[in-house]
Amino acid sequence: MNEYLGEEKVLIDKVTKEEIMKGFISEKDFMDFHELEDETNYLEIKEEAEKRREKRAEQIIERYCGERGIIDKGQLGNYDEIILRLLEETGLSYRKIAEITGVSLNAIYNANKKNRT
Numbered sequence: 001m002n003e004y005l006g007e008e009k010v011l012i013d014k015v016t017k018e019e020i021m022k023g024f025i026s027e028k029d030f031m032d033f034h035e036l037e038d039e040t041n042y043l044e045i046k047e048e049a050e051k052r053r054e055k056r057a058e059q060i061i062e063r064y065c066g067e068r069g070i071i072d073k074g075q076l077g078n079y080d081e082i083i084l085r086l087l088e089e090t091g092l093s094y095r096k097i098a099e100i101t102g103v104s105l106n107a108i109y110n111a112n113k114k115n116r117t
Helices: 014-021 025-037 047-070 073-080 080-090 093-102 103-117
Strands: none
Touching: 047 073, 047 080, 047 093, 073 080, 080 093, 080 103
């Protein structure tokens, strides 16, 4: 990273550096790109993928609660929208979403069922 943003030339030749940097508007754009969180599922061990999905669910819940002034996650059972979003965006099971949200498994099932009809 230092070689792309600085003058030091140990591993990367000037031509390669210039070609790569052409893809970015500025050095800030380059830095911003490298700070993005990658949500792509790669070939990784199952537990790591599950932890990433759980982390993503927590972020979605936190943002949703913040936007609506919800303090108690147990209230999420009243909002089918968040349950459906978690099902669609995280790939977590009903059981795991129920565990994370504190909402009953039945409420998760019913929210999804209502959406499909």
